[in-house]
Amino acid sequence: MSDCKFCGLLASGDLATKLPNLVLETPVAVVAINRRPLGPGHLTLILKQHHARTSDFRDPQLAGIGDLIGRLAAVLERLHSPGRVAVIGDGKRSAHLHLHLIPELQDTPLDLGVVVADLNQGTRIPTLSEPDTAAAVRAIRGALHS
Numbered sequence: 001m002s003d004c005k006f007c008g009l010l011a012s013g014d015l016a017t018k019l020p021n022l023v024l025e026t027p028v029a030v031v032a033i034n035r036r037p038l039g040p041g042h043l044t045l046i047l048k049q050h051h052a053r054t055s056d057f058r059d060p061q062l063a064g065i066g067d068l069i070g071r072l073a074a075v076l077e078r079l080h081s082p083g084r085v086a087v088i089g090d091g092k093r094s095a096h097l098h099l100h101l102i103p104e105l106q107d108t109p110l111d112l113g114v115v116v117a118d119l120n121q122g123t124r125i126p127t128l129s130e131p132d133t134a135a136a137v138r139a140i141r142g143a144l145h146s
């Protein structure tokens with residue numbers, strides 16, 4: 001869709017240049033460190049195909065996404081030892097479905113209502129510095145390949 005920020009980003013060319021927080025690209029999805037993390041290592045998984053409605057999903061369009069979510073959650077568990085990794089589907093503000101993988105620290109349970117409200121704020125300002133983002137990207141990439 002021409003007015004979708006994710007479709008615009010995905011169509012813009014070299015993602016590694018456009019997204020310094022890019023962790024991984026697959027044929028169906030892009031994964032990036034969230035620059036305004038709601039937990040340590042917060043990842044955003046953006047499906048490449050625009051889906052404005054959940055009812056639009058079909059297995060062939062999501063090929064490998066389940067496995068990718070499991071691999072990413074395993075990496076976050078290894079790096080951050082969370083109590084769990086929450087997976088939240090989003091798309092309200094951007095109308096392009098994407099998933100957030102948010103490690104929940106063992107002593108700091110996530111309030112999912114607050115998390116969803118926070119994710120849908122119109123003016124989310126990055127709070128993760130560029131060096132911290134680069135370090136998080138290196139850690140996730142290294143763990144994915146070890």
Ligand SMILES: [Zn+2]
Pocket residue numbers: 001004005006007008049050051095096
């Ligand atoms: Zn889109």
